[in-house]
Amino acid sequence: MSAAGRWGIPAVRGHGRFVAATGIDSIGTGLVTTFIIIYFVRTTSLSLVTIGGSLSLARLLALPVPLLVGPLIDRFGARRTAAAGNLLVAAGFTGYLAAGHPWQIVAMSFLVQAGQATYWTSSSPLVVLAAAPRDRTRWFGFVHALRNAGLGLGAAAGSLSLGFSGTAGLQAIMAGNAVSCVVAAVLLTRWHPEPGAAGPAATATAVPAGYGTVLRDGRYLLLIGVNVTFVFSALVVNVLLALYIDQGLHRGAWIAGVLLVLNTVQIVLTQTAITRRTERYRPTRVLIAASLVHVVSFVLFAALDVAPGWSVVAGLFLAMAVLTVGESLSAPPTDQLSVDLAPEHLRGRYLAVYQLSWTFGQVTAPLLFSLLFSRGPAVPLLALIAISLASVPLLLLLERTDRRVRAMNRSLVNETS
Template identity: 50%
Template structure:
């Protein structure tokens, strides 16, 4: 008589193999901690430590972000030549140096300079971060690694945001300067962890028969003599399937902007609710993603990544529809409706994010992966540049309009994702 053996706890929790990767995990966590520290307080810092108007500071930060837009394109060939680990470590080191420069910035051009350098560092790191997962993971565990990175990111940003809120609680500048110093130090530590990490060759995943439907559409394997430099970005731009993925991904980029750009102003200006409610919804987002991300990703491993991401788009559409309906809902149902809509949005995030990242790798030509990931990163850069103005413009026309726009965008992504299965 044989008894069934339970899979290891790590497998039941949907966690990847992490032996030998602890420095990478630490780097992701520390990087996200630093991001959370400063994310909401950049404008506040310069407003309190300089004599510039808020409008001038905002214009300087926007100028820096626009100037940094081509960074991903420049970073792609560097990843192909020097590797994702080296580029990511340099990106973090540059961010550490630039945030240290915050302490010396007092004029508009200086704010443009330090914010430009921080943005270049961020883009270099995040363009490389997908390549770090490829270095760390066995072929069958990539989605688990993407899920773990998402969990680490939410954990770090949540802790960083909470610590940052404590440091800026008083009206002086001492706490803000301490925040900047801690932030610079966190990026320096992350750079050191990545620089000292030596990834071993990824070991094959345990051999298990996989359902055909679980396979992602894959790029053609390059020949043994393929050179990363050959073809350059022209080869990427001729890849219709990958360009379709980048365009479709814009729907998720715009959707992700509700956290930082739309939710609080919609609640306070559109629904006339207290600001604390927005904070509680953000807490729900962080807690739900951290507690469920890996388990959700594990349960979806038997499905095609394209179908999983399409399901995430439909869940996004449902959540945006609920948010839009609340603009005309009776007051007694609004609070419960907000939490329900946010829970659906969080579920969409946990469903789609790891598998969208998996598609960004599996559809890329391995010989030009850096360039492919750079083009994919452009969807983030473009969305982050356009979303604030577009979403606030729509909100000015009516409380429901930005949500209806996001709903339509999410629904339009579904046929595009399914078309990825047919294009070759």
């Protein structure tokens, strides 16, 4: 076995363009996310409230986009759809250079949000194109690590640019980001993982169907419910952590930034190795382990509310390390199940609905965590413990349901043969 194989890194030969496009997209996302509000503060005369409201409105308008993207993936294939998403983002970033009125910010931000939603809805089918079925878990782990590395690098570059770049410098970075999105789109269109891979996922013999088929698939809806529990756990880092440290534990909010860096570095260094160790097990069992690891991390975080002062900072680092292990355990198998449980000719529609579990979490988590925090600093963490524990019986039910469906399908095949 090669050194890369021992570390859980899949064979990327023939897929360099896909890997490069993923890295470019992640760096660009991390870069712009860091300074997008500051960019408009420095390049327009609009108030901070107007800028924030315009960006929020654009995000709200883009919420249904994944449902529009699903049929496009089924018809045109993931590569073309993802490339189109990158071009939409490039158009939005280019428009940012001339945006000076609220409606312009809304319009260009909508293009960016729609393009990013298009790309992310297409991302799992892209991995399916690159990976043989037996290697999917490893590929999902590798892509998760790659994205975190790119997001971290982009965020660091964006933070540095705020300190050293004037208005012209920020505009140059925005223009460069638009160009990078075009490059990523070109790389995807020139990537040919296998003969015919650029074509649509549906076949000529596929039975026409739509979102009604997805909504009648109880097994897949159960998976979406399970994923919502992991979405809330994943959003702790970005939504709850700084608030808990600053207002709950009365420590410097800068610690949250350090913990975020720790989270990113730990994923980059350990994700593929963890995936290699766990890929032999059933995804549902790995997810049960991830849920229990999350429970341990939330218990540690919550205990700091009553812990001696001298132990708080060290406890935060320990709890974050444990939480990150849970994230590394959960990300590849959830992605794998999202594609494995979806019929090939409807995979785009299935994954579009699956993507809404992330949208639901991102919309509701800030409000939910804030309401719970108002009742006590540790209350959101206690709720997360309950949510993570609730995922265990759901996963066991999913496992039994999946076995039953597969057995029925085998019986039907035997009867018709």
